[in-house]
Amino acid sequence: MSTAAARSPRVAIVGGGHNALAAAAYLGRAGVDVTVLERLEHVGGAAVSAQAFAGVDARLSRYSYLVSLLPQQIIDDLGLAVPLARRRYSSYTPVPGSDAGLLVDEQDADATRASFAAIGAADDADRFADLYRRTALVAQAVFPTMTERLPLRADVQARAGAASAWAELVDAPIAHAIEAAVSHDVVRGVVATDALIGTFDDLRTGYAGNRCMLYHVVGGGTGDWDVPIGGMGRVSGGLADAARAAGARIRTGATVTAITPDGDVTWVERDEEHREGYDLVLSGVAPAVLARLLGEDATQPEGAQVKVNMVLSRLPRLRGGIAPEAAFGGTFHVHESWSQLDAAQRVAAAGGIPDPLPCEIYCHTLSDPSILSPELAASGAHTLTVFGLQTPDRILGDARPGTPAHDALRDRLQDAVLRSLDAVLAEPIAPLLLPDADGRPCIETKTTRDIEDALAMPGGDIFHGALSWPWLDETPGSVAEAWGVETAHDRILMAGSGARRGGAVSGVGGHNAAHAALELLGI
Numbered sequence: 001m002s003t004a005a006a007r008s009p010r011v012a013i014v015g016g017g018h019n020a021l022a023a024a025a026y027l028g029r030a031g032v033d034v035t036v037l038e039r040l041e042h043v044g045g046a047a048v049s050a051q052a053f054a055g056v057d058a059r060l061s062r063y064s065y066l067v068s069l070l071p072q073q074i075i076d077d078l079g080l081a082v083p084l085a086r087r088r089y090s091s092y093t094p095v096p097g098s099d100a101g102l103l104v105d106e107q108d109a110d111a112t113r114a115s116f117a118a119i120g121a122a123d124d125a126d127r128f129a130d131l132y133r134r135t136a137l138v139a140q141a142v143f144p145t146m147t148e149r150l151p152l153r154a155d156v157q158a159r160a161g162a163a164s165a166w167a168e169l170v171d172a173p174i175a176h177a178i179e180a181a182v183s184h185d186v187v188r189g190v191v192a193t194d195a196l197i198g199t200f201d202d203l204r205t206g207y208a209g210n211r212c213m214l215y216h217v218v219g220g221g222t223g224d225w226d227v228p229i230g231g232m233g234r235v236s237g238g239l240a241d242a243a244r245a246a247g248a249r250i251r252t253g254a255t256v257t258a259i260t261p262d263g264d265v266t267w268v269e270r271d272e273e274h275r276e277g278y279d280l281v282l283s284g285v286a287p288a289v290l291a292r293l294l295g296e297d298a299t300q301p302e303g304a305q306v307k308v309n310m311v312l313s314r315l316p317r318l319r320g321g322i323a324p325e326a327a328f329g330g331t332f333h334v335h336e337s338w339s340q341l342d343a344a345q346r347v348a349a350a351g352g353i354p355d356p357l358p359c360e361i362y363c364h365t366l367s368d369p370s371i372l373s374p375e376l377a378a379s380g381a382h383t384l385t386v387f388g389l390q391t392p393d394r395i396l397g398d399a400r401p402g403t404p405a406h407d408a409l410r411d412r413l414q415d416a417v418l419r420s421l422d423a424v425l426a427e428p429i430a431p432l433l434l435p436d437a438d439g440r441p442c443i444e445t446k447t448t449r450d451i452e453d454a455l456a457m458p459g460g461d462i463f464h465g466a467l468s469w470p471w472l473d474e475t476p477g478s479v480a481e482a483w484g485v486e487t488a489h490d491r492i493l494m495a496g497s498g499a500r501r502g503g504a505v506s507g508v509g510g511h512n513a514a515h516a517a518l519e520l521l522g523i
Contacts, residue, residue, distance in 0.1 A: 007033070008031055008032060008033040009032050009033065009279045009280070009521045009523070010032075010033045010035075010276075010277075010278045010279050011027055011032050011033070011034050011035075011278055011279060011280045011281070011282060011517060012034075012035050012037060012263075012265045012276070012278040012280075012281050012282070013034065013035070013036045013037065013281075013282045013283075013284055013495060014037055014256050014259065014265065014281065014282070014283050014284055014285055014290070014293070015036075015037070015038060015045070015283065015284030015285040015456075015496060016036050016037070016038025016040070016043035016044070016045065016250060016252065016284065017043070017044065017045025017046065017047065017236075017284050017496055017497075018044060018045060018046075018047040018235060018236045018239050018505055018507060018510070019045075019284055019495055019496045019497065019499075019502060019506075019507060019508075019509040019510035019513075020036055020038075020043075020045075020282070020284030020495055020496065020510060021036070021043060021044075021236060021239035021240050021242070021243045021250075021510065022074060022078070022239050022242075022243075022507035022509075022510030022511055022514070023282050023284070023495045023509075023510035023511070023513050023514040023517075024036050024243035024246070024248035024250070024510075025078050025239060025242040025243040025245075025246050025248065026077070026078075026246075026510070026511060026514035026515070026518075027246075027248070027514050027517060027518070028243060028245075028246025028247040028248040029246040030514075030518055030523050031523065032517070032518075032521065032523070034243075034246075034247070034248040034249065035248070035249045035251060035278075036243065036248060036249065036250045036251065037251055037254040037256050037265070037267050038250065038251065038252045038253075038254060039253070039254065039255040039256070039456070040252060040253070041252050041253050042252060043236060043240050043250060043252065044232075044233060044236030044237070044240070045236070045284075045455060046063035046064045046455055046457070046462065046505075047061075047063075047064050047232045047233070047235050047236040047505045048061075048062060048063065048232060048233050048236060049061055049062070049230075049231035049232055049233030049234070049371065050062045050233075052309055052442075052444055053311060053434075053436040053437075053440075053442040053444075054436045054437040054438055055436055055437025055438075056311055056376070056434060056436050056437070056442055057372065057373035057375075057376055058311050058371060058372050058373075058376060058381070058383055058442075059231050059233065059371045060231070060309050060311075060364070060371070060383055060385070061228070061231045061232035061233070061364060061371075061385070062232075062309060062446075063232075063307065063446070063451065063454075063455065063462075064232050064462075064504075064505050065227075065232065065362050065364065065385055065387075066225040066226060066227060066228075066362065066505075067082075067084055067225070067226050067227075067228050067232075067235065067505055068216070068219025068220060068223065068224060068225040068226065068504065068506075069146070069215065069218070069219045069220075069503075069504045069505070069506035069508060070082070070235070070505060070506050070507055070508075071143075071146060071147050071220075071506070071507070071508065071511075072220075073147050074147065074506075074507045074508075074511055078238075078239065078242040079242060080235075080238040080239065080242065081234075081238055082228055082229075082234060082235050082238055083228075083229040083230075084226035084227065084228055084229065085226060085227040085228075085229055085367040085368055086224060086226055087106075087225070087226070087227065087329060087330050087367055088105065088106055088107050088329060088330070089103065089104065089105055089106065089326055089327075089329040089330030090104040090105075090106050090330045090331065091103075091104050091190060091330045091331040091332070091333055092104075092322070092326065092327040092328075092329075092330060092331075092332050092333070093186050093189065093190055093332075093333035093336065093337075094318075094319070094320075094333075094334070094424040095119050095186055095337075096186075096335065096337055096340065098320075099319040099320035099321075100118055100119050100320055101115075101119070101318075101320060101322060101327070102115050102116065102119050102121070102186055102187065102190065103115045103322065103326060103327070104190075104330070105326075109129075112125065113125045113126075116128070116187070119184070119186060120184065121182075121183075121184035121186065121187050123183065124182040124183060124184050124187045127181055127182050127183075128181070128182055128187055128190075128191070130181075131165065131168075131177075131181040131182070131191065132217070132223070134163065134164050134165035134168065135164075135165045135168075135169065135213075135217040135223065136217070136221070136222065136223065137160050137161055137163060137164035137165065138160045138164045138165055138166055138169060138214070138217070138218065139217055139218040139219070139220075139221045139222065139223055140159075140160075140221045141156050141157075141159035141160040141161075141164070142156060142160075142214070142218045142470055142471075143218045143219065143220060143221040144221070145470065145471075146218075146470065146501055146506075146508050147508060147511050147512065149476075149482045149483060150470070150471055150472045150476065150481075150482060150483065150484050150500065150501075151471050151472070152471060152472055152473070152474075152475070153469070153471045153472065153473050155471075156470075156471050157170075165177070168180075168181070169210055169213060169214050169217075170210065170214075170469075173203060173204055173205055173206060173207060173209070173210065174192075174195050174203050174207075174209045174210045174213055175192075175203040175204040175209075176204075178191050178192055178195075178203070178338070185337045185338045185339050186337045186338075188337070188338035189333065189336045189337040189338045189339075189340065189341055190333060190336070192209075192336075192338060192341050193331075193333060193336050193341075193358075193360065193389070194212070194213045194216040194217060195209035195210065195212050195213035195216075196209060196212065196304075196341065196389050196390070197212065197216065197305075197360070197387065197389070198212070198303065198304060198305055198461075198462045198463055199212040199304060199463075199467070200302065200304035200345070200348070200349075200390065200392040201345075202345060202349075203342075203345075208466060208467065211466075211467040211468065211469060212467060214469070214470070215467060215470075215503060215504065218470075219504075225331075227364055227367040227368050228368075229368050229370060230368070230370055230371065231364070231368070231371045232505065235505060239507065251269060253269055253270065254267045254268070254269040254274075255267055255268050255269070256293060257273075257293070258293055258294075258295070259281055259283075259290070259293045259294055259492065260294070261294065261489040261490075261491065261492065262277075262491060263277050263278045263279060263280065263281055263491045263492075264276070264277050264278075265277075265278060265281060278491075279491070279521065280491050280492070280493065280517050280520065280521065281491060281492045281493070282492075282493050282494075282495035282513050282514075282517065283487070283492060283493065283494050283495055283496060283498070284495050284496040284509075284510070285456060285464075285496060285498075286301070286456070286457055286458050286461070286464035286465060286496065286497070286498050287464060287465050287487075287494065287498040288300060288301060288458040288459075288464075288465065289456055289458060290487070290492070290494075290498075294489075294492075298458075300458050300459050301458050301459045301461035301463075301464065301465040301466070302392050302393045302394065302448075302459040302460075302461060303392070303393050303448040303451065303452075303457065303459050303460030303461040303462060304348075304389070304390065304391060304392040304393070304448070305387055305388060305389065305391055305448065305460070305462065306357075306387075306388035306391045306413045306414075306417065306445060306446070306447055306448070307385070307386070307387060307388070307445070307446040307451070308385070308386040308388070308414060308417050308443065308444070308445045308446075309383070309384075309385050309386075309443070309444050309446075310383065310384045310385075310386070310429075310433060310442060310443045311381060311382075311383050311384075311433070311434045311442035312381060312382050312383075312384060312429070312432040312433060312434060312442075313379070313380065313381055313432050313433075313434050314380045314381070314382065314432060315328055315363070315382050316421075316425045316426070316427055316429055316432055317425065317426040317427050318424070318425060318426055319424065319425065319426045325366060328361065328363040328366060328382075328384070329363070329366050329367075331360050331361070331362060332360065332361035332362075332363075333358075333359075333360055334356075334358065334359040334360070334361065334420050334421060334423075334424055335356040335357065335358045335359065335420050335423070335424075336358045336359070336360070336389070340356065340358060341358055341389070341390065344356075344357070344358050344389070344390035345390050347390075348390045348391060348392055348394075348395060349392075351394060351395055351397075352395065353391070353395055353412060353413060353416055354390050354391070354416070355416060355419070356416075356419065356420045356423060357388050357389075357390070357391070357413075357416040357417055357419075357420045358388070358389040358390050358420075359386050359387065359388050359389065359417055359420050359421065360386070360387045360389070361384055361385070361386050361387075361421070362384070362385045362387070363382055363383065363384055363385075364383050364385065365377070365381075365382045365383050366382065371383065381434060386417050386421070388413065388416070388417055388420075391413065391447075391448070392448075393448040393449070393459045393460055393461075395409075396409055396447060396448065396449055397409075399449065400449060400453075401447075401449050401450055401453045406447070406449060409447065410445050410447050410450070413445060413447060414443070414445040417445070418430060447460065448460025448461075462497070462503075463497050463498075463503040463504075464496060464497040464498035464502070464503070465498050467503055468484070468500045468501075469500075470484075470500065470501045478490075479516050479519045479520055480493055480516050480520070482516070483512040483513070483515060483516035483519075484499055484500030484501050484502075484512055485499045485500070485509070485512055485513040485516050493513045493516055493517060494509070494513060495509055495510050495513030495514070496509050496510075497509060499512060499513060
């Protein structure tokens with residue numbers, strides 16, 4: 001593709017999420033005339049921090065929480081100041097119906113082995129560790145390719161080697177690998193959660209869980225998930241600064257209403273309609289949203305989570321006497337044994353709300369108290385974020401945000417989350433909720449419909465659609481396909497989570513779309 005020599009090539013980026021900002025920074029640094037169009041009054045998409053409760057000085061990572069897939073290359077290329085805190089504890093999982101629990105301590109292998117033994121899973125301790133050693137070999141083969149042209153499957157498999165978990169992750173539904181690797185119901189559940197975050201799948205028959213698990217274990221070549229110091233807003237804020245420093249124009253309050261295959265973009269900003277032509281258009285929005293802007297039919301994706309944010313006066317006490325700082329120091333699994341996850345999937349597939357509801361809890365403030373004011377931190381307050389699994393968008397039926405039907409379903413989901421938590425705690429959690437300035441408890445719940453309404457993620461799908469393998473089976477037929485950012489139109493590229501390898505807070509989708517664009521523009 002060539003552009004007129006008298007001017008810089010012009011690129012529009014639709015959407016202002018973190019991937020779009022990464023793309024804008026790379027393109028601007030290469031001399032491209034870049035305009036980012038974001039419908040909200042701020043950029044960052046799901047990677048933002050917000051003061052969610054009136055009068056409570058806590059800036060929560062409201063929609064996304066942890067960082068694993070953000071390559072150091074992007075941090076270095078764009079000069080991002082994004083310190084990350086590594087969590088000592090990987091996870092804590094209470095055993096259903098008992099006071100015991102499994103604590104995985106990344107810094108104390110003997111303590112972890114003793115914890116396996118204490119729940120009756122001594123034989124699984126080494127098997128669990130061996131499974132993740134095998135997945136690490138796949139991670140080490142895959143992760144370095146995330147910011148390159150897509151490799152061929154055969155090449156990645158060869159790099160991973162015969163001793164890796166390649167066959168377990170790729171060749172059969174992931175349930176087979178989990179059941180072969182470990183035997184205890186709780187241990188199997190801990191592994192299975194890596195295949196279910198944000199995904200709704202029957203792990204015995206489908207492959208969506210395989211792809212989800214792959215992306216959860218490849219980050220950094222280790223699979224570690226870290227806490228961004230200062231909150232997720234620091235990630236998107238750094239990317240926005242890099243984009244502006246590179247000369248990109250970021251227009252907020254700009255709602256794109258139409259795109260044409262030849263690069264014309266129409267948007268409304270401050271009640272005024274604009275239409276301009278561009279050499280390329282990069283889509284930071286979900287593929288289903290892009291299709292609608294093009295006037296095409298779109299398949300609605302389906303998210304599968306409920307998110308609950310809280311601020312507590314202190315961490316709750318736990319059954320069995322385990323220190324809250326350890327249990328909440330990693331990922332706290334609630335009702336996520338293998339059998340409970342399976343039962344919940346069957347209930348949700350039929351349109352019901354699982355009871356008990358499988359949940360994961362993250363306590364950002366144990367790793368990073370800076371998101372609290374000094375006074376709030378000194379008081380012993382903490383944030384808790386709950387990610388409820390097996391809650392697909394379908395269970396909301398036709399209910400839409402702002403209607404009594406949706407409010408009632410949101411309340412039911414929030415009650416289900418609180419019941420799940422109370423079942424494994426030594427005290428109820430509700431009395432620990434801090435009051436906001438109006439005396440209301442500091443708790444907010446976001447359904448898939450709330451997420452769609454706030455962030456324009458169809459179906460509340462945090463991945464913008466089905467995940468894809470981070471490789472190709474055959475030689476690509478175009479530059480865009482080689483980078484995993486192709487659409488049906490030559491002048492439009494996917495730059496968000498809907499790009500191949502674009503999911504999670506990684507910047508990879510934006511990086512790869514920008515590099516494909518530079519090739520197409522001859523830069």
